[in-house]
Amino acid sequence: MVFVKQAQHPELEEMTLVAVMGAFSDPIRVGLVRVLADGRERGWGELRVPVAKSTLSHHLRVLRDAGITRTRQxxxxxxxxxxxxxxxxxFPGLLDVVLDAACGDDVGAHVGVDHAPPHA
Structure with a gap:
């Protein structure tokens, strides 16, 4: 029998400003948030970032641990x-301010999404 470790997500009251702002301190993570801001759930394989898969995994974990994203397996x-x-x-209004500033300064623009159907 194989056991899959479920990702832990902070509850709303466990989310801290320090953790959220820390997660926003990296351009790759800001780019990932920009991509996800359209509200769609994305497969990790759809995300196009100029880093190794292990580094992408790290960035996604930082976002999840801060409460910015939810991961589902x-x-x-x-x-x-x-x-x-x-x-x-x-944090009312925080995400919109961060996204507006990121777009204005072109932070994270090098992160994208693959619009091709996922490989089986």
Whole structure:
């Protein structure tokens, strides 16, 4: 029998400003948030970043641990989605300010999404 470790996500009241701002301190993570801001859940394989898969995994874990994203595993695939409602409830307006500033300064623009269907 194979056991899959489920990702831990902080509850709303456990999210801290320091953790969230720390997660926003890296351009790759800001780029990932920009991509996820469209509200769609994305498979990790759809994300296009100029880093190794292990580094992408690290960045996604930092975002998840801060409460910015939610990760879901389905079989061998992982999916990630922005926790916009939770962020807006805990820190009203913060996400919009960060996204506006990131777009204005072109932070994270080198991160994208592959629009081709995922490989089986």
């Amino acid at each position: 389905e079989g061998t695939r992982c999916y990630v989605k922005l926790r916009r409602d939770d962020l807006d409830a805990r």
